[in-house]
Amino acid sequence: MTIRNEIRRLRFEHGEMTQQALAARIGVTRQTVNAIELGKYSPSLEAAFKIAAVFGMPLESVFHYSED
Amino acid sequence: MPFREKSAWISLLSMLCIYGVYFWSVKHAAPSVGSFRFGSLLETIIALVVVQAVLTVAAAILTPAEAKAPRDERERLIELRATRVAYAGLATGVSLACFFGALNPPMVFDTNALLLVLVTAELVRSGSQIIQYRLSA
Numbered sequence: 401m402t403i404r405n406e407i408r409r410l411r412f413e414h415g416e417m418t419q420q421a422l423a424a425r426i427g428v429t430r431q432t433v434n435a436i437e438l439g440k441y442s443p444s445l446e447a448a449f450k451i452a453a454v455f456g457m458p459l460e461s462v463f464h465y466s467e468d
Numbered sequence: 469m470p471f472r473e474k475s476a477w478i479s480l481l482s483m484l485c486i487y488g489v490y491f492w493s494v495k496h497a498a499p500s501v502g503s504f505r506f507g508s509l510l511e512t513i514i515a516l517v518v519v520q521a522v523l524t525v526a527a528a529i530l531t532p533a534e535a536k537a538p539r540d541e542r543e544r545l546i547e548l549r550a551t552r553v554a555y556a557g558l559a560t561g562v563s564l565a566c567f568f569g570a571l572n573p574p575m576v577f578d579t580n581a582l583l584l585v586l587v588t589a590e591l592v593r594s595g596s597q598i599i600q601y602r603l604s605a
Contacts, residue, residue, distance in 0.1 A: 428541065428542065429542075431542075431601075432540050432541070432542040432543070434605075440603070440604040441542050441604050443541070443542075
């Protein structure tokens with residue numbers, strides 16, 4: 401099971417938003433945003449929706465699930 | 469290094485050093501000292517509280533925003549996983565101490581054995597937290 405995400409690209413497209421800025425907007429630490437971005441931590445549904453909302457995208461455009 | 473990971477390191481290293489000295493002194497105590505030395509344990513606990521408080525305050529001064537922020541979901545998950553691992557060790561250790569306690573060892577052995585189990589469980593908890601922080605860094 402793999403959950404990939406587009407957070408790095410979306411941050412770049414939103415004026416090089418820093419991990420710290422994204423973390424502050426969704427209420428987690430910068431280290432947690434980094435772990436999510438690298439696929440080392442799967443966020444809760446609430447955090448995933450918050451991240452998608454920050455970028456103004458639907459959830460499935462930010463996170464992708466595949467059964468590898 | 470995030471503040472929570474620093475806290476786990478402070479906990480692990482301070483307990484290793486301070487309880488290490490305590491158990492070393494218990495092991496090398498004169499055979500005539502048969503009773504449980506409450507004063508020595510009290511000194512150990514006070515030393516541990518002081519060292520951990522000073523180092524944690526120092527770490528908080530270096531990263532005040534992180535120290536003030538509540539734990540986020542990943543940090544809570546790491547803490548819960550670490551506690552689950554430590555609890556399994558604690559339950560096993562207490563069961564073994566009860567088993568050997570039934571063999572009528574001297575009181576000093578039994579009390580220190582239980583203390584050793586508790587300290588080991590705390591070391592496992594802090595160690596498990598550090599490993600999880602490192603793996604997800």
